[in-house]
Amino acid sequence: MRNRKPNTSKNRRPLPWSVSAGVGLIVAAVLAGMARRSPEFHLPLLALVVVILVGSFAISMESVAFARRRARLLEGHQDLASIKKLSWQDFEIIVSEAYRRLGYAVEEVGQGGADGGVDLVLSSKGKKTLVQCKRWNSSVGAPVVREMFGLMVHHRADAVKIVCASGFTKEARAFSEGKAIELVDGEAVVALVRSVRTQSGPTTCLCGAPMKIRQGKIGGVSFLGCTRFPDCRVTRPTD
CATH class of the missing domain: 3.40.1350.10 (Trna Endonuclease; Chain: A, domain 1)
Incomplete structure (x- = not known):
């Protein structure tokens, strides 16, 4: 076995931004529902909702920055x-x-x-x-x-x-x-x-990664898909 230097935080792969945001929104929605049904815990639960949403947003931004760094490195x-x-x-x-x-x-x-x-x-x-x-x-x-x-x-x-x-x-x-x-x-x-270099300048996805032209399975319609698929499923029309 080869001995390697410990991994650094900049190379640690975070969760996909869509996963982080989705989990945060689901948990926040559940807690908000509990707050409506429990008046005595209304303020504490709402405060927790805010903390979870802020944390989820921060993790999502980390994922976006991570993807952008990797794309810039290759390009x-x-x-x-x-x-x-x-x-x-x-x-x-x-x-x-x-x-x-x-x-x-x-x-x-x-x-x-x-x-x-x-x-x-x-x-x-x-x-x-x-x-x-x-x-x-x-x-x-x-x-x-x-x-x-x-x-x-x-x-x-x-x-x-x-x-x-x-x-x-x-x-x-x-x-x-x-x-x-x-x-x-x-x-x-x-x-x-x-x-694999983006030829005419990268068309950037919401997650920060380049997008490329893909062919739809139904009808053969072309569209732009994220190169991080299936981690990221964002699509855009080609025109």
Whole structure:
């Protein structure tokens, strides 16, 4: 297992703003109803309602700020030189956001500390892919690739991606041949990030994340959907 620095508050994923706001409103509505039925507790309960609403709003704003920071981080690093200057935490974030924009459900398991070699778990169409991120200046060797192959077998995953800011040794590439292992080097990371970049300036969702054009299942009508779906389900018309 790798030892990691403790997670920092700026990288801690808060609840989606819609969840925080929804829970706060439901609890506040319940307490307000109790206050109407209990005159003796009317003022204390109403005061609690105000506290819950303010707290819910604060948590929602934290979620919005979190999403905006991640979007700015990805949009602001479009070349290999700037990507190599990122901390390992921010490198994982842009990789995570890039795959999220490609349509994967992404679970971040590496930001909190020792993670056993797995930083991200990607899910799509019933298949699970393990991802390890290496913000190294030196080439990634065969031992890392063998470790991830073992973890793929252990966790019964369908595939593995090893994403690095540098490159891979010949031995690493030779070991990966014929296996469900994708080696994503620095140049491929740049291509990945640029492929999901908002082309004409981001159309921003209420949560702060960029929106992209999606095709409706009924009638095939195009609309703008949040890139954080299903955490955020905000939509807008394209016109």
